[in-house]
Amino acid sequence: xxxxxxxxxxxxxxxxxxxxxxxxxxxxxxxxxxxxxxxxxxxxxxxxxxxxxxxxxxxxxxxxxxxxxxxxxxxxxxxxxxxxxxxxxxxxxxxxxxxxxxxxxxxxxxxxxxxxxxxxxxxxxxxxxxxxxxxxxxxxxxxxxxxxxxxxxxxxxxxxxxxxxxxxxxxxxxxxxxxxxxxxxxxxxxxxxxxxxxxxxxxxxxxxxxxxxxxxxxxxxxxxxxxxxxxxxxxxxxxxxxxxxxxxxxxxxxxxxxxxxxxxxxxxxxxxxxxxxxxxxxxxxxxxxxxxxxxxxxxxxxxxxxxxxxxxxxxxxxxxxxxxxxxxxx
Numbered sequence: 143x144x145x146x147x148x149x150x151x152x153x154x155x156x157x158x159x160x161x162x163x164x165x166x167x168x169x170x171x172x173x174x175x176x177x178x179x180x181x182x183x184x185x186x187x188x189x190x191x192x193x194x195x196x197x198x199x200x201x202x203x204x205x206x207x208x209x210x211x212x213x214x215x216x217x218x219x220x221x222x223x224x225x226x227x228x229x230x231x232x233x234x235x236x237x238x239x240x241x242x243x244x245x246x247x248x249x250x251x252x253x254x255x256x257x258x259x260x261x262x263x264x265x266x267x268x269x270x271x272x273x274x275x276x277x278x279x280x281x282x283x284x285x286x287x288x289x290x291x292x293x294x295x296x297x298x299x300x301x302x303x304x305x306x307x308x309x310x311x312x313x314x315x316x317x318x319x320x321x322x323x324x325x326x327x328x329x330x331x332x333x334x335x336x337x338x339x340x341x342x343x344x345x346x347x348x349x350x351x352x353x354x355x356x357x358x359x360x361x362x363x364x365x366x367x368x369x370x371x372x373x374x375x376x377x378x379x380x381x382x383x384x385x386x387x388x389x390x391x392x393x394x395x396x397x398x399x400x401x402x403x404x405x406x407x408x409x410x411x412x413x414x415x416x417x418x419x420x421x422x423x424x425x426x427x428x429x430x431x432x433x434x435x436x437x438x439x440x441x442x443x444x445x446x447x448x449x450x451x452x453x454x455x456x457x458x459x460x461x462x463x464x465x466x467x468x469x470x471x472x
Contacts, residue, residue, distance in 0.1 A: 146211070146223050148304035149317050149460075150329040153284070154451055157325030158299070161284060164320055165271060171279070172272035176203050178285075180264045182337055183235050185257035191343065193246070196334040197258075199235055206230040210240055211334070220463045221332070262291035262337035266298050278312025280305060289333060291341035298333065301326065314464045321460060324453040328460060330378055347383045349398060352376050352405040363420055367469050369413045374462055377406025381450055388447055396443060404440050407433060410462070425461060432458045 179201040184190045190197050194213035199206065212224040228239050237255045245251060266287025273280045281304045288295050301320075305313045320326060338344035380402040387396035411433045418426055432454060439449055449455055 146221065146225050146304060147310060148221050148302050149313060150221060151301040151326040152329045153299055153301050154325035157323065158284065160323060164323060165273065169274040170271050171274060173270065175267065175269050178202055178266055178268050181260050182262050182334055183258045184261050185254055186259065188343060189254045191338060197235055199230065199233055201233065206233055208235045212244060220467060261343065262289060262341045264289045264298060264333045264337060273316060275312040275316045278308025280313055280316055289337050289340055291337060294340045296336065296340055300329065310467065314460065317460055318457060321456040322453050325451055326456055327451050328456060331382065347379055347386065349383060350376065350379065350402060352402060352409060366413050366417050367466065370410060371466055373406050373409030373413060377403055377410065380406060384446055385450065400440065400443050400446065407436055407440065429458065429461065
């Protein structure tokens with residue numbers, strides 16, 4: 143069993159073109175390119191989806207592998223999930239090969255196995271670099287292709303940075319360098335989640351309300367950190383909704399989603415102000431400056447798509463994610 147620690151980004155075409163140049167100067171221990179064909183499986187009643195688990199069979203240039211990813215955690219594009227990988231000789235998953243103790247006590251492996259069906263696929267070309275940053279090995283994977291469910295399909299154009307060995311700080315250091323050029327947006331949605339949504343088996347982002355009427359953040363640090371994470375999650379969840387409404391040209395709905403982005407940013411700002419009184423955070427004043435800039439940018443819905451892919455915006459979210467990671471006991 144491995145625990146994946148990775149950062150996921152959606153990327154612009156311009157960033158893809160610039161990536162080889164951005165990696166100049168780094169030690170690259172390995173580079174390869176593979177065609178990856180992935181089929182995701184679940185039961186008709188989504189026995190695995192209800193556990194927030196994903197099951198896929200991957201064909202890597204003719205080599206078959208089955209993977210189970212269990213529920214983990216994510217904040218602002220930083221994903222951590224237990225992962226089990228096993229080789230296969232046929233393109234069908236076999237749950238009995240995985241350790242029995244990874245499933246809940248009432249999970250019937252034999253019954254779920256009998257009910258498994260292919261639901262959707264993700265087929266893409268992966269360019270992979272093994273990069274070394276301050277003695278930390280990071281796998282940088284650029285994926286371009288399609289997720290398909292029946293007659294529905296959507297483009298995949300993503301960048302993943304996965305910690306292979308060393309310190310998580312090295313992962314964030316490389317990500318921040320790449321973000322400095324713009325064209326990247328932290329993503330809190332996995333390929334599997336997109337597939338479930340495309341297949342009509344999971345709802346897309348839903349508009350949520352966050353109210354501050356009379357709100358005064360708590361003074362306890364643990365409570366403040368929980369509020370900070372809530373604010374970041376609310377902000378990023380609604381960022382995705384804004385972009386979806388932009389594509390649909392639904393200006394009325396877009397305004398509602400953007401209002402909740404502002405609400406999440408305001409909660410983050412208020413919480414950091416409260417943390418300033420109780421904790422010493424070297425970058426806190428810089429974050430507050432960035433948040434004031436962001437709040438000014440969000441006063442209008444003009445140009446928000448470019449804003450969400452901008453370097454300053456991405457760096458702020460990344461640094462908040464890094465801070466929350468360090469404060470979570472890792």
